[in-house]
Amino acid sequence: MRFKDKVVLITGSSRGIGRATALLFAQEGAKVAVNYVNSKDKAQDVVNKIKKLGSDAFAIRCDVSKEKDVKNMINEVIKKFGHIDVLVNNAGIVYDVPLKERSLEQWKRTIDVNLTGIFLCSKYAIPHMEKKGGSIVIVSSTNGIDCFNPDSIDYDVTKAGAIILTKDLAIALAPKIRVNSVAPGWVDTDMNKDLTKEFIEEETKRIYLKRFAKPEEIAKTILFLSSDDASFITGSILKVDGGYS
Numbered sequence: 001m002r003f004k005d006k007v008v009l010i011t012g013s014s015r016g017i018g019r020a021t022a023l024l025f026a027q028e029g030a031k032v033a034v035n036y037v038n039s040k041d042k043a044q045d046v047v048n049k050i051k052k053l054g055s056d057a058f059a060i061r062c063d064v065s066k067e068k069d070v071k072n073m074i075n076e077v078i079k080k081f082g083h084i085d086v087l088v089n090n091a092g093i094v095y096d097v098p099l100k101e102r103s104l105e106q107w108k109r110t111i112d113v114n115l116t117g118i119f120l121c122s123k124y125a126i127p128h129m130e131k132k133g134g135s136i137v138i139v140s141s142t143n144g145i146d147c148f149n150p151d152s153i154d155y156d157v158t159k160a161g162a163i164i165l166t167k168d169l170a171i172a173l174a175p176k177i178r179v180n181s182v183a184p185g186w187v188d189t190d191m192n193k194d195l196t197k198e199f200i201e202e203e204t205k206r207i208y209l210k211r212f213a214k215p216e217e218i219a220k221t222i223l224f225l226s227s228d229d230a231s232f233i234t235g236s237i238l239k240v241d242g243g244y245s
């Protein structure tokens with residue numbers, strides 16, 4: 001068990017990649033704080049599954065874009081588990097809307113959740129990680145590197161920002177805290193549930209491995225980067241996209 005009694009906070013772990021990551025850390029013995037914003041029942045289901053695995057967990061509602069919520073979430077984690085070893089900044093949203101129809105509210109909300117959320121969660125978690133050392137993993141996307149689409153313009157900008165944030169935080173927090181990013185390509189989660197069959201077929205043709213990733217495949221990379229196996233890796237961006245051109 002690589003994370004026996006380690007404390008892991010995963011934002012957006014009620015569903016998708018975050019959920020798979022929470023369950024994987026629990027299998028490795030970690031105590032997990034399961035964050036959600038709307039899906040209380042789904043978050044509780046993750047907690048129940050973790051407890052069945054013999055580990056400890058609790059669900060915590062927090063909108064990562066709201067400073068007051070984030071402060072409260074970090075305080076709750078410290079109250080329950082005493083410190084934080086690993087922070088996974090995973091929560092994210094996307095509005096697939098044609099550029100000309102995109103509203104300012106959608107633009108701002110995407111920036112607030114996907115980018116400001118990482119800043120806030122890191123800012124308030126870091127003081128509780130510095131003493132013992134730890135690891136931060138930021139879930140960015142290949143959309144921040146080389147897969148652009150004007151229908152997700154603000155999303156792409158937040159993911160490019162998440163990558164720069166990874167590098168800046170890695171410098172600022174070395175040598176005590178390692179900071180890395182996983183950049184997934186297409187993953188089979190709710191985030192993509194409204195994509196058309198035709199679009200999925202076209203995109204699948206471009207993926208060397210000819211399929212979308214399973215959330216568990218991203219979770220394994222997050223776990224690796226958080227673990228001692230990655231003890232000399234910081235400031236890195238690891239693409240997990242099945243090959244794409």
Ligand SMILES: NC(=O)c1ccc[n+]([C@@H]2O[C@H](COP(=O)([O-])OP(=O)(O)OC[C@H]3O[C@@H](n4cnc5c(N)ncnc54)[C@H](OP(=O)(O)O)[C@@H]3O)[C@@H](O)[C@H]2O)c1
Nearest residue numbers: 012014015016017036037038039063064091092187189191
């Ligand atoms: N799926 C992909 O193809 C893909 C590819 C590259 C990168 N990613 C990135 O991977 C991350 C996870 O995506 P996913 O596909 O797993 O998405 P998902 O299935 O839609 O799940 C999103 C998660 O984020 C949470 N969340 C949303 N807004 C939040 C907020 N304001 N505060 C706290 N939590 C919030 C949701 O909580 P509720 O359940 O409470 O709403 C949910 O747990 C995102 O950063 C996404 O950009 C995904």
